[in-house]
Structure formats: structure tokens, C-alpha cells
Amino acid sequence: MSVLFIKIRKFYIVLTGLVSLSFFSQNFDSAQINTQEYQVSETTTLVYPKPRISEIYKKIPKNIVGTVKNTVAKNTYGYSLAALGSTLALLPADPTLIREARKLGEKVGFNADHTYSNLGPLKIIPGDAGSFVYFLGNGTTFILIGTGLATYGLMTNDYRSQSTSMQLLQSILLCGVFSQSLKRITGRESPFETLRQQRKHSEWTFLPSFSGCQKNTSKYDAMPSGHLTTGIAAWVILAENYPEKKWIKPLGFALMGIMSFEMIQSGVHWASDYPIAILLGYLIGKNVVKNAVTKKIKNGIGTTQKKYKFNITASNFYGIQVAGATIDF
Numbered sequence: 001m002s003v004l005f006i007k008i009r010k011f012y013i014v015l016t017g018l019v020s021l022s023f024f025s026q027n028f029d030s031a032q033i034n035t036q037e038y039q040v041s042e043t044t045t046l047v048y049p050k051p052r053i054s055e056i057y058k059k060i061p062k063n064i065v066g067t068v069k070n071t072v073a074k075n076t077y078g079y080s081l082a083a084l085g086s087t088l089a090l091l092p093a094d095p096t097l098i099r100e101a102r103k104l105g106e107k108v109g110f111n112a113d114h115t116y117s118n119l120g121p122l123k124i125i126p127g128d129a130g131s132f133v134y135f136l137g138n139g140t141t142f143i144l145i146g147t148g149l150a151t152y153g154l155m156t157n158d159y160r161s162q163s164t165s166m167q168l169l170q171s172i173l174l175c176g177v178f179s180q181s182l183k184r185i186t187g188r189e190s191p192f193e194t195l196r197q198q199r200k201h202s203e204w205t206f207l208p209s210f211s212g213c214q215k216n217t218s219k220y221d222a223m224p225s226g227h228l229t230t231g232i233a234a235w236v237i238l239a240e241n242y243p244e245k246k247w248i249k250p251l252g253f254a255l256m257g258i259m260s261f262e263m264i265q266s267g268v269h270w271a272s273d274y275p276i277a278i279l280l281g282y283l284i285g286k287n288v289v290k291n292a293v294t295k296k297i298k299n300g301i302g303t304t305q306k307k308y309k310f311n312i313t314a315s316n317f318y319g320i321q322v323a324g325a326t327i328d329f
Helices: 003-028 060-072 077-108 129-135 139-156 159-186 191-196 210-215 226-241 248-265 271-290
Strands: 035-039 044-049 116-119 122-126 294-297 309-317 320-328
Touching (some): 035 159, 060 077, 077 191, 077 271, 122 129
Antiparallel strands (some): 044 294
């Protein structure tokens, strides 16, 4: 049985439980109102329709199209170019970043390998600090968070919690679609496989065969990082649904930063696997929220366009000229 099949089976074990719980809640009280409103600031109110489990899969095509459109949309295509440019700029520095990250990883007590123990049908108990950090971007982490939100929402009849849990599930599916599609297109070799072959740079096998990917996943699985895509999307969703909780965004992105370092030091990903993953996660999260929540602005209903700051940076890292981009939002 392939690793991919095992992961999918475990995912649906948990998902089935959530579906059953949500289905029960929808039939428990037919007299519930159709929407709930949450005032999150003096000028902004979030409006949630009554959550329905069908929204998880019915909105997936719309969110796929929306995410693709946003990569080339007038107000966001600059970020797509920045992600591509950052990827190209980081490629020469990848071997040095891997080496130096491993040295630092050893100092802080991170192992090069990840170990987990079983909790029921799921292998989710980290065996060390590095494994715990790596697990922060695993889809199971956000399924568990979604389970907690769903449970609270059902117990208190809170539409926001129920909707957020469904948005998290939907984002996991969407991140899988996008990241796995790009992995199967780029076919980039994972760092630990490259190092095992005593090479500095990874091999790229564009459009590798399906059977080849199944037999030796690590040879084609690096670009982009699925963990980072999933993590960014999930934290964007949590922050957008609970904007009054100012700690969510800095906490989430700080954890994703630590996880990104851990994946480099353990040889799971190259640094250049990250820019596109961040872009995808952000766009997926934004689209999922946009199609699930109505933002009511004082004196009108609709969404507001945030202003973003985009900065290009350049530096010399161990004799290698690298460039990057930062987005403030």
C-alpha cells in the first residue's frame, strides 16, 4: 500500500467523523436562523450563512478557478512575479542554505529525521522537537483544529466556528490539488535524496510518470512545499475569520517560519521551494474565506481591498548574491 494511499485513508477517517457530526447538527434544529453576524470592529461585521457540509466540496471548483485567476489578476500578479523571481534567486544558494541550516539545527537540538508514534489509526505523536515542528504544517494538524472549532460551534450553535472548520477542510483539499499538481509537473528532487547521491543541486524531471512518483516519491516531491502551502492557507483562514484576535496572524506566520527552517535543516525542502508555496497558500486561503463569508462594512456591504507593501531585497550570503521579496499586510 502506497504512502499516499495511507495518508488519504487516514484523512478520510477523520473527515468522515466531521461530516457525520456536521450532518447531525444540520438536522438537530430546523428552526435555526439562516445567518449570524459578528461585529469584529467599529466598522466591520462578518456575516455567516448557516453552514452546510456540501459547501466543502461544492465550492472547490469556484475556489480553484479563483486562485488561478488571482495569480494573474491585475492587483496580485506582481506577487506571482515576485514569487517566481525569488525562487530563481534562491536556487544558487540552496546547497549553502541546506548546509548552514543543518549546522544550526544540530545546535538547537533538531534531528535530521522525523519520528512519530501512533495515536489510534493516526501516526501523529512526534518523537522529538524537530518532528513536532514539522507536524505543524501537516494537514492532520488543521483537521484537529477544525474538529475543535466544529465541536465548539455545534455545542454553542456558532456559525462562525462551524464555517471556519469547513473552510480549513476545504483549504486542505485545495492545497493538495495545487501542490501535488505542481510537484508532478516540476518533478524536483528532495534535498536528502540529492545529498545521498553526493550532489549539490537537485535534479528536475518535468512531468515524471505516475508510477515513478509512486515508487520513489522523494525524487519528484520537493517543489512546492505542501506543508507550507497548507499551513499558510490555514493561518490566513483563521486570521480572516477572527480578525479581532490580533495574535493569530503573528503566531501562525512565526510558526510557519520555524517550520520552514526545520524542513531545510532536515533536508525535506530547499529554500527555493517556499516562495511559490507561500503565494499559493495565501491565495487559496483568501479565496476560501471570500466565498464563505460576507464582510459588511459600515454604510455598505462588500469586501474592502487591503493595501499591501511589496519590497525587493538583495544580500550576500556566504559569497553568494541572493535576492528576495517581502510582502507586508
